[in-house]
Amino acid sequence: xxxxxxxxxxxxxxxxxxxxxxxxxxxxxxxxxxxxxxxxxxxxxxxxxxxxxxxxxxxxxxxxxxxxxxxxxxxxxxxxxxxxxxxxxxxxxxxxxxxxxxxxxxxxxxxxxxxxxxxxxxxxxxxxxxxxxxxxxxxxxxxxxxxxxxxxxxxxxxxxxxxxxxxxxxxxxxxxxxxxxxxxxxxxxxxxxxxxxxxxxxxxxxxxxxxxxxxxxxxxxxxxxxxxxxxxxxxxxxxxxxxxxxxxxxxxxxxxxxxxxxxxxxxxxxxxxxxxxxxxxx
Amino acid sequence: xxxxxxxxxxxxxxxxxxxxxxxxxxxxxxxxxxxxxxxxxxxxxxxxxxxxxxxxxxxxxxxxxxxxxxxxxxxxxxxxxxxxxxxxxxxxxxxxxxxxxxxxxxxxxxxxxxxxxxxxxxxxxxxxxxxxxxxxxxxxxxxxxxxxxxxxxxxxxxxxxxxxxxxxxxxxxxxxxxxxxxxxxxxxxxxxxxxxxxxxxxxxxxxxxxxxxxxxxxxxxxxxxxxxxxxxxxxxxxxxxxxxxxxxxxxxxxxxxxxxxxxxxxxxxxxxxxxxxxxxxxxxxxxxxxxxxxxxxxxxxxx
Numbered sequence: 001x002x003x004x005x006x007x008x009x010x011x012x013x014x015x016x017x018x019x020x021x022x023x024x025x026x027x028x029x030x031x032x033x034x035x036x037x038x039x040x041x042x043x044x045x046x047x048x049x050x051x052x053x054x055x056x057x058x059x060x061x062x063x064x065x066x067x068x069x070x071x072x073x074x075x076x077x078x079x080x081x082x083x084x085x086x087x088x089x090x091x092x093x094x095x096x097x098x099x100x101x102x103x104x105x106x107x108x109x110x111x112x113x114x115x116x117x118x119x120x121x122x123x124x125x126x127x128x129x130x131x132x133x134x135x136x137x138x139x140x141x142x143x144x145x146x147x148x149x150x151x152x153x154x155x156x157x158x159x160x161x162x163x164x165x166x167x168x169x170x171x172x173x174x175x176x177x178x179x180x181x182x183x184x185x186x187x188x189x190x191x192x193x194x195x196x197x198x199x200x201x202x203x204x205x206x207x208x209x210x211x212x213x214x215x216x217x218x219x220x221x222x223x224x225x226x227x228x229x230x231x232x233x234x235x236x237x238x239x240x241x242x243x244x245x246x247x248x249x250x251x252x253x254x255x256x257x258x259x260x261x262x263x264x265x266x267x268x269x270x271x272x273x274x275x276x277x278x279x280x281x282x
Numbered sequence: 283x284x285x286x287x288x289x290x291x292x293x294x295x296x297x298x299x300x301x302x303x304x305x306x307x308x309x310x311x312x313x314x315x316x317x318x319x320x321x322x323x324x325x326x327x328x329x330x331x332x333x334x335x336x337x338x339x340x341x342x343x344x345x346x347x348x349x350x351x352x353x354x355x356x357x358x359x360x361x362x363x364x365x366x367x368x369x370x371x372x373x374x375x376x377x378x379x380x381x382x383x384x385x386x387x388x389x390x391x392x393x394x395x396x397x398x399x400x401x402x403x404x405x406x407x408x409x410x411x412x413x414x415x416x417x418x419x420x421x422x423x424x425x426x427x428x429x430x431x432x433x434x435x436x437x438x439x440x441x442x443x444x445x446x447x448x449x450x451x452x453x454x455x456x457x458x459x460x461x462x463x464x465x466x467x468x469x470x471x472x473x474x475x476x477x478x479x480x481x482x483x484x485x486x487x488x489x490x491x492x493x494x495x496x497x498x499x500x501x502x503x504x505x506x507x508x509x510x511x512x513x514x515x516x517x518x519x520x521x522x523x524x525x526x527x528x529x530x531x532x533x534x535x536x537x538x539x540x541x542x543x544x545x546x547x548x549x550x551x552x553x554x555x556x557x558x559x560x561x562x563x564x565x566x567x568x569x570x571x572x573x574x575x576x577x578x579x580x581x582x583x584x585x
Contacts, residue, residue, distance in 0.1 A: 010354070010355045010430070010431045010432030010433070013430075013432050013433060013453065015453065015454055015455070015456045015559055016453055016456055016458055017456055017552070017553065017554035017557065019552075019554065020456075020458050020515075020552035020553065020554070021433075021434070021458075035515065035555075036507050036510055036511045036514070036515055036516055036517070037515070037516040037517070037555075038503060038506055038507050038510070038516070038517050038519060038548070039516070039517070039518055039519065040518070040519050040520055040522060040546075040548075041518050041520070042518065042520055043444055043448060043452065043459070043518060043549065043551075046457075046518055046551070047451075047452070047455055047457075047561065050455075050558050051558070051560065051561050051563060053558075055555050055556060056516065059503055059506075059519060059546075061496070061499050061500075061503070062496075063492050063495045063496045063499065064487055064492050065487070065488045065491040065492045065495060065526070066485070066486070066487050066488065067478065067479030067482055067485070067486050067487070067488055068485060069482065069483050069484040069485040069486070070483045070484075083485060086485060087485040090485065090487075091487065094487060094492075098496070121526060121528075122527075123527070123528040124478055124480075124528075126479070127478060127479070127488065129495070129526060131524070133522065140556050140558070164563075165565065168565075272563075272564070272565050273565075274565040274566055274567040275564055275565065275566045275567070276566070276567050276568075276569055277566045277567065277568055277569070278568070278569050278570060279568060279570045
């Protein structure tokens with residue numbers, strides 16, 4: 001059966017580059033690590049980045065291992081823990097800027113699919129490890145109109161699919177922007193807590209704390225976007241995490257991609273309006 | 283032979299005796315085959331029978347993947363697999379690299395015997411069994427051997443972590459997924475200084491450790507690039523894993539010790555940079571409620 005099928009002409013093979021087929025058959029020697037790209041894109045993302053007119057260049061990573069200082073706070077008060085807030089922000093910023101540096105050495109226009117990871121090290125509760133990882137890409141035709149602020153590569157946590165859609169929407173990514181706020185939620189006094197037994201009441205003190213913390217994180221992100229010269233921030237996510245801190249301490253972390261309209265009219269792709277479909281197989 | 287068994291007369295049971303003899307023969311066949319880097323005769327026979335059509339074809343793919351038989355000439359042959367139970371003595375990192383590559387080689391060997399020119403839908407799995415020790419595990423790969431019409435038989439079949447449908451779409455875009463690439467690196471770092479900032483009251487970066495981890499990751503990723511360059515022009519490494527551990531100081535050496543390691547797995551692809559065939563995409567918006575059945579594999583499926 002196998003031999004019959006191999007003699008047929010397969011139209012799908014026509015689009016494969018000749019060198020790929022030759023190399024597959026061993027006619028051409030492998031081993032050109034200079035020209036090879038690395039990435040953490042999925043296959044679909046790879047297709048979409050290329051469809052958007054970009055080529056992946058390499059996987060870029062930034063690390064930062066950070067020792068968080070001592071924070072004084074009072075048990076019964078709602079307040080931002082500014083030492084920890086600053087630590088969380090600064091460490092992420094360091095990891096991100098190192099990743100950007102790597103992208104710059106690859107002469108990239110930007111970095112897509114950035115993931116920011118925070119890990120607590122098992123052996124010391126004051127040390128956190130931050131890692132920023134993404135794929136550096138460059139415009140296939142070498143157009144300079146996609147660079148980020150100050151001529152640095154743009155950064156974005158958008159997937160390859162989202163990146164394609166963003167360009168179709170006539171916008172381009174500038175920078176991944178973030179805001180962090182670590183907050184101590186005040187403990188309730190014993191008498192206050194006893195007074196609420198059996199009653200349905202809002203605990204305004206807690207509401208305020210969560211509200212204030214989220215507000216601070218969002219404010220900071222929005223200000224960062226303004227500084228980068230953005231017009232808007234897309235795909236914002238608000239994470240709440242406690243990174244194993246003591247109880248009543250919570251971090252609000254807002255992150256998104258700052259975008260602005262593409263200036264060079266020639267670079268704006270055809271608009272794509274989504275077709276509405278109903279799947280028949282579910 | 284246990285005394286209890288003898289007293290109960292179990293060993294006189296001819297069925298049981300035959301079963302034991304058969305199992306013994308199978309065990310021996312596996313042992314000889316693995317030593318000689320080949321497969322037992324009964325496996326070879328099954329593969330040959332599947333190849334000739336005496337046995338039905340087998341596919342791990344979906345019904346949707348069957349569409350690619352007629353549209354792209356991708357015919358399923360049979361399920362192929364390979365595994366390697368590996369004990370990492372001096373290096374956990376190197377163990378991962380060797381374990382996976384051995385398992386992949388074995389799967390490729392099975393696919394070659396079946397006359398396949400590609401294996402699609404390859405899944406990787408690592409198994410640790412309780413009671414066997416922390417320093418060993420089984421590395422296994424499983425996929426569907428296929429025959430792609432018109433594609434010449436390569437020296438070894440290409441390995442793709444994507445489904446047959448996805449494989450077809452990639453071929454149309456001028457991209458050929460060819461294999462799996464792995465980059466793994468570990469290193470020790472010794473420090474006289476207070477590398478962990480112990481007792482410090484201030485926020486500070488631990489620059490020494492940051493730089494150390496950066497070097498470990500760079501080394502792993504450069505190995506990934508080298509490993510991928512054997513077979514492809516690029517690598518899509520969706521899976522990354524890294525860790526920084528503190529070791530107990532050595533007896534004769536008071537310095538602090540740190541172990542950093544990083545592993546990256548990826549799908550190697552062959553393509554031509556700056557030559558792109560448009561996909562003719564059309565964004566769609568689904569009005570179905572609830573869980574969608576994805577036509578495209580999700581991130582996890584890429585490995």
